[in-house]
């Protein structure tokens with residue numbers, strides 16, 4: 001790779017600048033097992049304000065800290081989303097859920113991002129819609145602090161608490177789109193996750209109980225009461241858990257359907273609250289509607 005200039009050095013540290021070469025950093029990162037070592041080297045060079053800071057960042061990466069925790073942001077749906085330490089890093093596959101939601105929701109929709117983590121999902125959807133009433137909620141204070149930095153500048157609100165208990169009561173029966181990337185890893189599979197996740201993301205962000213579906217069950221049970229007639233619930237799951245998640249959502253009284261994207265390895269179960277009257281959140285012409293059973 002070419003050597004990105006380290007262009008934010010003060011004069012006292014200029015002599016060190018010559019020692020900081022992107023290729024050296026990439027070599028170090030590659031030796032530590034980073035697959036995208038050149039890209040990561042460039043991002044670290046860009047994020048550091050001082051050679052000492054750069055050395056510390058490289059060292060953190062070599063020790064396995066997620067890159068996003070080191071630089072403080074993640075690229076999600078083409079936007080830089082703040083990701084604080086110990087907060088779940090939004091995954092590329094989850095962009096699929098947001099794009100599905102964007103096809104369903106109308107501008108001005110009431111959107112809830114449950115189990116919001118960094119708040120990236122709701123923030124990205126808000127950007128795609130141009131305007132919506134956004135509420136995000138999480139049980140973890142670190143996630144809530146982080147979500148505030150992504151959601152509040154977009155005019156949204158962030159609440160702290162256990163699932164629906166966090167939401168303002170005025171939203172009962174009024175939510176048009178509910179996003180939920182809740183924890184869905186079965187407890188005994190957590191040990192097989194990459195160290196970046198299992199060591200640096202909170203257990204509560206990953207652990208979905210014995211079959212991975214414990215939090216999803218609670219989300220599905222509560223969703224119908226909060227959704228407006230015609231409102232939609234979108235739940236990320238895995239390919240192997242998809243039918244179980246679909247059954248859970250159908251069992252909670254919603255019409256359920258699985259959509260997936262092989263390239264992103266993304267699976268989402270859509271639930272539609274038939275409620276009374278016509279669907280307000282699904283566009284009748286949407287291809288999604290035809291898949292609903």
Ligand SMILES: C[S@@+](CC[C@H](N)C(=O)[O-])C[C@H]1O[C@@H](n2cnc3c(N)ncnc32)[C@H](O)[C@@H]1O
Pocket residue numbers: 088089090091094114115116117118119120121137138139140143161162163180181182183184204205206215
């Ligand atoms: C898999 S992470 C997903 C975060 C975010 N939705 C994303 O995709 O980037 C799950 C999140 O659910 C939160 N969580 C777990 N149990 C919860 C509960 N009972 N109530 C609210 N949030 C919960 C965790 O704190 C974590 O931030």
